Amino acid sequence: MPRPVFYEYWRSSAAYRVRIALNLKGVDYESRPVNLLESEQNSAEYRSLNPQGLVPMLDIDGHRLTQSVAIINYLDLRYPNQPLLPASAAERAHVVAMAMAVACDIHPLNNLRVLKYLKNELGHSQDEVDRWYAHWISEGLPALEVMAAPRAGKFLFGDAPTGADICLVPQLYNARRFNVPLDHYPTLLRAEENANKLEAFAAAHPDRQKVPA
Numbered sequence: 001m002p003r004p005v006f007y008e009y010w011r012s013s014a015a016y017r018v019r020i021a022l023n024l025k026g027v028d029y030e031s032r033p034v035n036l037l038e039s040e041q042n043s044a045e046y047r048s049l050n051p052q053g054l055v056p057m058l059d060i061d062g063h064r065l066t067q068s069v070a071i072i073n074y075l076d077l078r079y080p081n082q083p084l085l086p087a088s089a090a091e092r093a094h095v096v097a098m099a100m101a102v103a104c105d106i107h108p109l110n111n112l113r114v115l116k117y118l119k120n121e122l123g124h125s126q127d128e129v130d131r132w133y134a135h136w137i138s139e140g141l142p143a144l145e146v147m148a149a150p151r152a153g154k155f156l157f158g159d160a161p162t163g164a165d166i167c168l169v170p171q172l173y174n175a176r177r178f179n180v181p182l183d184h185y186p187t188l189l190r191a192e193e194n195a196n197k198l199e200a201f202a203a204a205h206p207d208r209q210k211v212p213a
């Protein structure tokens with residue numbers, strides 16, 4: 001099988017999630033940058049690969065996979081070493097709920113195209129857009145802290161990283177970029193700190209990616 005090709009952008013948090021999963025699973029891949037600031041995601045060429053015009057997209061095993069959570073799920077089934085979800089149905093639902101609290105309820109509201117629409121089409125100022133961004137993070141993270149705390153260990157669930165940590169770490173990276181205070185989330189910060197001690201997470205950090213010229 002040819003090497004998987006990963007269409008991504010260094011600062012995309014959805015791509016950051018998949019980089020972590022690829023690293024945790026030990027999958028060797030070729031990175032193919034899609035420059036979001038140059039709107040390459042909207043080119044006819046890229047939309048022919050992903051009709052949604054979003055990164056990431058993973059070309060693997062003859063499949064073109066989109067949606068970070070679906071890609072991570074594929075990788076988890078395809079490479080069962082180091083499972084990213086617990087085996088029990090109830091624990092799995094808990095971990096998926098935490099991942100979705102980020103991936104479905106925080107991240108989409110702060111996506112580039114949403115921010116551009118607020119500014120360019122609806123005429124909001126940069127200050128208002130920044131407040132919007134911070135608002136949805138500050139709305140979502142307190143709930144995630146409460147969800148995670150009772151069953152967290154070194155990570156959001158127990159002592160091994162799961163899909164929930166894979167979604168958390170890029171979201172906290174985004175929060176810091178927009179100066180959102182994070183002091184009230186000890187469980188989230190502990191999971192992040194332990195995650196970033198792992199090379200799979202550290203190597204996926206945006207600062208370690210190739211930035212398009």
Ligand SMILES: N[C@@H](CCC(=O)N[C@@H](CS)C(=O)NCC(=O)O)C(=O)O
Pocket residue numbers: 011012013014015036041053054055056066067068069103111112113114
């Ligand atoms: N639900 C999608 C979200 C993907 C997404 O929002 N990607 C962003 C980067 S993090 C993007 O491509 N944005 C381009 C745009 O907004 O035009 C996933 O998890 O893969």
